[in-house]
Amino acid sequence: MQLISATPSPFARKIRIILHEKAIPFDLRTEVPWNEDTTLPQHNPLEKLPVLILDDGTTVYESAFIAEWLERRHPHPPLLPPDDDGILAHKRLEVLAGGVCDALVLIFFERQRAPDARSAPWLARQQRKVDGGLAETARLIGDGPHAVGDRFGLGDIAAGCMLGYLDLRLPALDWRGRHPALAAYYARLEQRPSFRATRPVAQAIDAGVV
Numbered sequence: 030m031q032l033i034s035a036t037p038s039p040f041a042r043k044i045r046i047i048l049h050e051k052a053i054p055f056d057l058r059t060e061v062p063w064n065e066d067t068t069l070p071q072h073n074p075l076e077k078l079p080v081l082i083l084d085d086g087t088t089v090y091e092s093a094f095i096a097e098w099l100e101r102r103h104p105h106p107p108l109l110p111p112d113d114d115g116i117l118a119h120k121r122l123e124v125l126a127g128g129v130c131d132a133l134v135l136i137f138f139e140r141q142r143a144p145d146a147r148s149a150p151w152l153a154r155q156q157r158k159v160d161g162g163l164a165e166t167a168r169l170i171g172d173g174p175h176a177v178g179d180r181f182g183l184g185d186i187a188a189g190c191m192l193g194y195l196d197l198r199l200p201a202l203d204w205r206g207r208h209p210a211l212a213a214y215y216a217r218l219e220q221r222p223s224f225r226a227t228r229p230v231a232q233a234i235d236a237g238v239v
């Protein structure tokens with residue numbers, strides 16, 4: 030199978046980490062979704078990455094759906110616990126982290142506009158989502174060894190990809206000072222081989238996206 034990915038993408042990183050943790054072989058196809066030469070429209074009507082392209086040509090898109098697809102098709106090692114409460118706790122973190130990343134993407138592109146064309150209320154609204162989502166993630170994870178219970182899983186991957194993307198897009202935001210337990214948790218998480226192998230890197234984007 031193939032994964033269309035982008036070097037900064039926290040959504041694609043989540044899938045790259047899952048594939049790594051489950052030792053699923055795949056070909057990585059790195060693209061810039063906003064450039065003219067992207068192949069995304071051929072694989073996803075939403076024109077977003079990540080997209081998993083199966084060997085029969087079927088495509089799976091939206092990272093939460095790709096994660097679900099991988100968990101059902103490749104259940105070992107499991108990234109979700111057997112109980113519904115545990116599963117829902119992991120998924121809560123996945124949607125929370127995804128929402129923070131969505132807000133970070135919107136901030137990033139609003140800042141691509143000429144300074145006098147940027148909307149201050151729009152930027153403030155997205156920043157509130159980042160700050161609020163971060164605080165809630167810190168509250169949910171607390172000072173536990175893992176995001177949910179005592180086993181590594183989807184919630185850790187989603188939260189870790191969010192924190193790595195936060196460092197990439199808002200390097201001046203001192204979230205570690207604000208949430209020291211979360212900082213210690215992330216420092217441990219970053220040592221996992223799957224995280225070390227997928228650190229986010231900025232990409233050059235052709236002009237004219239917004």
Ligand SMILES: N[C@@H](CCC(=O)N[C@@H](CS(=O)(=O)O)C(=O)NCC(=O)O)C(=O)O
Pocket residue numbers: 035037038039040041062063075076077078079090091092093127134
């Ligand atoms: N909800 C989607 C979000 C994916 C997403 O926003 N991908 C971006 C790339 S990145 O911001 O993650 O690097 C994209 O392809 N954007 C292209 C577009 O929005 O047209 C998911 O979870 O997969």
